[in-house]
Amino acid sequence: MLMTAESKNESGMLAAECAGNDIRIFIEGDTLFDAMLSDFSSARRRVWLESYIFADDAIGREFLKVLTDCSRRGLDVRVRVDALGSKFGFSGGSAHCLKAAGVKFVWCHPWQWRKPWLFHRRNHRKLAVVDDQIAYLGGFNITALNSRRISGDARWRDTHFRLSGPLVDDARRAFESFARGDLKWQRGGNRDGMELLTNHGRACRFRLRCHLKDRFNAARKRLWLTTPYFVPDSGTQRDLCRAASKGVDVRVLVPGKSDVPFVQWAARAAYSTLLASGIRIFEYQPRVLHAKTLIVDDDWSTVGRANFDYRSLFINYELNLAAECHALNATLATIFESDLNESLEVRQRPCSRRLPSARVGDLIGWSERQWP
Structure with missing residues (x-):
């Protein structure tokens, strides 16, 4: 190709x-x-x-x-x-x-x-x-x-x-x-590594989630994720942490300025666990970040509408393009690195040092992770 x-x-x-x-x-x-x-x-x-x-x-x-x-x-x-x-x-x-x-x-x-x-x-x-x-x-x-x-x-x-x-x-x-109501449409196979992914399938009920899980487990070099709403389910968190523990360069880019504050609270509630596993988290500073991309190793990537949250993976109707294409992967990686230059890396902070109001906000956000 x-x-x-x-x-x-x-x-x-x-x-x-x-x-x-x-x-x-x-x-x-x-x-x-x-x-x-x-x-x-x-x-x-x-x-x-x-x-x-x-x-x-x-x-x-x-x-x-x-x-x-x-x-x-x-x-x-x-x-x-x-x-x-x-x-x-x-x-x-x-x-x-x-x-x-x-x-x-x-x-x-x-x-x-x-x-x-x-x-x-x-x-x-x-x-x-x-x-x-x-x-x-x-x-x-x-x-x-x-x-x-x-x-x-x-x-x-x-x-x-x-x-x-x-x-x-x-x-x-x-x-x-x-x-026509065929909400589980899929082409059946891909076109030379190119595929449109809906998040509800026949062989796998939550098709997008299953696809991501397979890619996370197969990652060997890097896993770079950009998402505006980062509220992953517990299984997805484990997959990310497992990849990082194997030496995969796992980076998550999220907005520093969010249009939905309580979702940002929910995302930050998961930071400690992810950081402890070796995952690096960056918050984009200039403006609201709404992009949704994922880069795995040097050849696979996806761009689309699906957020990295419970609703996109399990409830809403979504459509992503998944591609085994070195050129697209490299281009998206260049964009990702450019965005990192305008971001601040989140550092591990002991929970005891955080203000009580911040911890309460995290808990409220996490409890509301299935926001509409």
């Missing part, structure tokens, strides 16, 4: 080629949004989009205009938005405008009195499919929070992919399968 990687440019976009798939890696929201809107505008058959958060702010309105224009041109335009994730950011008026233009708009899992348990399970995926040529997936929501033009230096730090090549067909099938 191939592979070449391009170095980072000033726009915040990098690239790698894997098994016939061209992968562009976005770490700046404005660059990503410009690329998505350009591809949507050039579409000839279909534009399918799903997002956990779709805000009808300055960025969202640009997407609304392009999506309605595409539909009026006769394209098959479908938009699926999570009813909880976008509850306070996407108005009923915007939904009506899309529908009036012919867009097939769906609220995913709205509150139902007859099926209240469904509200607990959220569609956390972010996927776009353009014709049969291009797909986007990753961590960026459609919101001005990700735009430097609008939010300035406080914009969120995230990672997203643009794919062209054989994997686009899998992305289309993943979108269609979810729409």
Whole structure:
């Protein structure tokens, strides 16, 4: 399998080629949004989009205009938005405008009195499919929070992919399968080491969790994790600690500034155990870190929507790209190291020296680790 990687440019976009798939890696929201809107505008058959958060702010309105224009041109335009994730950011008026233009708009899992348990399970995926040529997936929501033009230096730090090549067909099938209720869709095998992973499977109930466990156990050199919400279950903690005890370089990069404080409390409640096992933990300082990447050794990596918490591994609907590709692994490692340069390493602190209020906060956060 191939592979070449391009170095980072000033726009915040990098690239790698894997098994016939061209992968562009976005770490700046404005660059990503410009690329998505350009591809949507050039579409000839279909534009399918799903997002956990779709805000009808300055960025969202640009997407609304392009999506309605595409539909009026006769394209098959479908938009699926999570009813909880976008509850306070996407108005009923915007939904009506899309529908009036012919867009097939769906609220995913709205509150139902007859099926209240469904509200607990959220569609956390972010996927776009353009014709049969291009797909986007990753961590960026459609919101001005990700735009430097609008939010300035406080914009969120995230990672997203643009794919062209054989994997686009899998992305289309993943979108269609979810729409018809096949929540455990999987292609069956991979494409030369490239695979789209949902977190619910047939052979393994929690497919993403099983996949990660296998990779953790097989790691020999490094295991570098970036996640905004680090609240792993006890089994995942043991897997990480076991890898570190075998001499694997285990590093966890989390935000120093979090948009969900009690989840950060929960993450810090686990620090002592992880640090004692030899795991290194870093907190990113400049802004909110929302990227979700995992690098194992020199050849395997994953990027997607899944957080490293209980909800993503066991409850919500997620979609990740997993790749055995040296070029992609190397590019993501370069990004990881760059982020470490803007982070502070967490040092072991005896629990007795911590303020009682901090310890109480940790316990509250850990008890609330299944936050919606």
